[in-house]
Amino acid sequence: MTSTVVEAPAESEPLAGTREPDEPAPPGPGSETESQPQPRPEPEPGLAERNPVGIAEAAAIVGLTAHTLRYYEQQGLVLPARNSAGYREYSPDALRRLNFLSRMRVSGMPMRELRRYITLVEQGDATIPDRRAMMHAQRDRIRLQLRELGLSLETTEFKIHAYDGHPEP
Helix, strand or coil: CCCCCCCCCCCCCCCCCCCCCCCCCCCCCCCCCCCCCCCCCCCCCCHHHCCCECHHHHHHHHCCCHHHHHHHHHCCCCCCEECCCCCEEECHHHHHHHHHHHHHHHCCCCHHHHHHHHHHHHHCHHHHHHHHHHHHHHHHHHHHHHHHHHHHHHHHHHHHHHHHCCCCC
């Protein structure tokens, strides 16, 4: 079994999990098993030249839990190769795909859309227009989130400023 081509760059940013209300949540940062989201490590330089890694190292590289990686595999979103002993081996392409999946989940993309997107990727270049349309829609959702977060930040800063004139009891 081989891993598939990836659609995202290898860079990483702090990420946290999101899900639809009717979907099971893969454990990871922000889940019940972890009290506070942890910053994701930056991927190592030269990721493309590295050898395949096991599930624990892959999880550490992309800032997810091994359980979440298995969940993504179960959902058909990433298919790591298996070595002769049957252990998962994540290639640089698989790591980049995991990074892409993480970023899309943080931005609110539902699992069903991710499954659709990955299915389109695996169908080849003929699906590029559909994938582009999905990314445009996701970009629009992210821009709306950013505007809403900007307003929330302004409100928070207003309250902090208002409280600056009123010392705590």
